[in-house]
Amino acid sequence: MYGLIGKMTAVAGQRSALIALLLDAVERMPGCYSYIVAEDTADADAIWITEVWDSKDSHARSLTLPEVKAAIAKARPLIAGFADGVTTTPVGGHGLVKVTG
Amino acid sequence: MYGLIGKMTAVAGQRSALIALLLDAVERMPGCYSYIVAEDTADADAIWITEVWDSKDSHARSLTLPEVKAAIAKARPLIAGFADGVTTTPVGGHGLVKVTG
Numbered sequence: 001m002y003g004l005i006g007k008m009t010a011v012a013g014q015r016s017a018l019i020a021l022l023l024d025a026v027e028r029m030p031g032c033y034s035y036i037v038a039e040d041t042a043d044a045d046a047i048w049i050t051e052v053w054d055s056k057d058s059h060a061r062s063l064t065l066p067e068v069k070a071a072i073a074k075a076r077p078l079i080a081g082f083a084d085g086v087t088t089t090p091v092g093g094h095g096l097v098k099v100t101g
Numbered sequence: 102m103y104g105l106i107g108k109m110t111a112v113a114g115q116r117s118a119l120i121a122l123l124l125d126a127v128e129r130m131p132g133c134y135s136y137i138v139a140e141d142t143a144d145a146d147a148i149w150i151t152e153v154w155d156s157k158d159s160h161a162r163s164l165t166l167p168e169v170k171a172a173i174a175k176a177r178p179l180i181a182g183f184a185d186g187v188t189t190t191p192v193g194g195h196g197l198v199k200v201t202g
Contacts, residue, residue: 003139005106005149019192026195034137034196036153038104038189048106048189050151052137052196084185088139088149091120094127095135095153095196 001033002059003088004051014078015045021075025067030101031058052090054098102134103160104189105152115179116146122176126168131202132159153191155199
C-alpha cells in the first residue's frame with residue numbers, strides 16, 4: 001500500500017470551504033483505502049489529510065479524474081500552502097476499505 | 102470526532118515486531134473509526150499511527166482494555182521514542198468504520 005500524511009493550510013477563513021471541496025469526490029476514487037480530512041485543533045487554518053491507496057499509481061490516477069480535477073481547480077485559490085508531507089507504506093489496521101470502480 | 106497522528110520510533114531492528122503488537126487488538130476497540138499503522142519510507146525504524154475515534158474518552162478507555170494493556174506492556178521495550186504528535190478533529194472522508202462493542 002501507499003500512504004500520504006500531510007498538512008494543508010487554507011487561506012484565512014476558508015478552511016471549511018476547502019474541506020468541503022476535499023471531501024467532494026472522496027467516495028469515487030478507485031484504489032483508495034482511506035482518505036480522512038481533519039481540522040488541526042491548534043491552528044484554525046490548518047487541515048490534515050491522511051491517505052491510503054493500493055498503489056502510488058492509483059493515487060496519481062485519481063488526480064486525473066474529471067471530478068477530482070474540477071475540485072482541485074476550485075480548491076486552488078483557497079490553499080495557502082502545504083507542509084509536513086510524509087510518504088508511508090501502510091501495513092494494516094482498522095478502516096481500510098478499498099474503493100473499486 | 103477525535104484524531105491522533107504520530108510517529109513512533111522502534112528500537113533498531115524491532116519495527117516489524119512492534120507493528121505486529123500495535124495491530125493485535127485493532128478490531129476490538131469500541132468507538133474507533135480508523136486506526137492505521139504505516140512504515141515510514143525514509144526511516145527504517147519509524148512507524149506512523151493515524152487514529153480516528155468518536156471521542157477522546159473512547160481513546161482513553163481503549164488504553165484500559167485488558168488486551169490493549171497487555172499489548173502495550175509487550176510493546177514498551179521495543180519503543181525508542183515518540184515524535185510529531187498532532188491532535189485533530191476529523192470531519193469526514195472515506196474509511197471511517199465505527200467499531201461497536
